[in-house]
Amino acid sequence: MNNYVIETKNLTKTYGVGTSVADLNIHIRRGRIYGLLGRNGAGKTTTMKMLLGLTRPTAGEVFLWDKPLRGNKRNLLPRIGSLIEAPGFYPNLTAAENLRIFAALRGVPGPRAIENALEFVRLPCRDKKLFSQYSLGMKQRLAIALAIMHDPELLILDEPMNGLDPVGIAEIRLFLRQLCDGKGKTILISSHILSEIALLADDVAIIDKGVLLEEESLAALEQRSRKYIHFAVSDTAQAARILEREFGETQFAVEDDCNLRLYHPELSVTKIVRVFGENGLEVFEAHTCGESLEDHFKRITGGEGIA
Template identity: 40%
Template sequence: MIEYVLKTSHLSKQFKNQTALNKVDLSIKKGSIYGFIGQNGAGKSTLIRIISGLASPTTGTVELFVHSNGQALNEARKRIGTMIEGPALYPHMTAVENLEAHRLLKGIPGKECIEKTLELVGLQGTGKKKARNFSLGMKQRLGIAIALLGDPEFLILDEPINGLDPMGVVEVRELLKKLNQEYGITILISSHILSELHLLATHYGIIHKGHLLEQLTLDELNKKCKQYLHIKVDNPEKAAAVIESNLSTREFEVLPDGLIKLFGFVDTPGIVSSILVNEGLVIEHFMPMGQDLESYFMERIGGVHHG
């Protein structure tokens, strides 16, 4: 039986004349890293705030760890950690002092968790250095450390890599992988840096103008974004027969306009072109093609530029 840490049902949020969320049915499996993709203003932060209890839906329900009502839902929220719209840091305090302040705010007993959490995010050696003097990557990791206080089972991060330099992005990515793979923490990460999400997430949700357009796994995404050789020849029927017999594959498509998509030989295009030419076919167009996550996202939302 599949376990879900989060489900929403017909979740909607209305602000006066604006619909921020429109009947969103979202589900996140235990143990996954869920990449939540959307333009700025698509509804990502609104949904995250509702999940976290910082806002209420107009209609619909939120289910956390199978709990969806009243006090049980509020208790379930104690099992999540959040970093929404940037880390909530006290700039004049050290890393230890920041965690101590948030520990007291959350009512977490004992100080043992502070050093353990700082070590987990790689900030155990910052000493008396104030948070205002941290690099952006260090600030993000400190924000994640605050979210990790209380040993949450579900971590919700809103744009955790926004504004980071390449090294900071790598640091945060590796930290999130470690939290997921070694500590079993389920993670929801919203971002518009799609190339980075593709290196991290195991599942994806695409939201646009408050509508959840699609949910898919990494394998499903990779199949949709599969690389292929884009081939146009003077005789596509003969080419199809040649490909099937000489390359021993049926992993190709002949489109209505005669174009051929050949999968599985992107790394060896010379072999394919040689076989076609040796069989007397005239190659009119031949090049590797395919989509990345950003291209697929643009296609799903109708080609609107996202920021």
């Protein structure tokens, strides 16, 4: 018995020859906000779909509250609220009418739950406006209302801030925080926007090309944001060879022809500069720097794509 609300074991999804998610092992603790961060197409949505049973995994298993999802859907799904991809509703109905249908299917009693959910996302309950006439932001708000309407213990939200204006984003962020801190809800939220996850999540998983690169608490990650020594030299290829040969160092990254980062700040800068000089290398700059969270994510995912 552990304290994980969601646990996956070697979760894999392949489509034809392509692998969308590969051997994913994530662990989401009770009462925490867990941010799934990755570039577009990293496998975040596929992962969430597998967690909800919307897509069958090719291999591996999903455990929710220590129970395998397979064979327990009817007991587990009522405890989850979800928002996956673009909001899907009936365009000829109003927000309240749409929610009424899903409330009836879910067996949510009374109209109060619908009113509360709409009130929370600041959509008027008695509005005559049809879903087809909604802006993207309003559609997203309605999708969030649907996810929270039945007061679930676990929320799985796929890019929930999409289309919301800055005020709306701040409101939703505050509400999700309140749900987590005040009511002990567990929230899994995906995003490709680092700042969004950094402001909201307690734990972060970084996923790229379907592979989990890192799973850590945000606090630990921030603390671990690596310091490095930045060198501006005449030839980074030669510098790299010297670092390997003279210092047995492999923890470095060549940025371009002139710039190199050494992720071992404990080494003596003076000594390295001296050895570079002895090997005929010109050193223009050498100083210790801290790596921002964003730089860290870019580095481990191998490039751009996370704002």
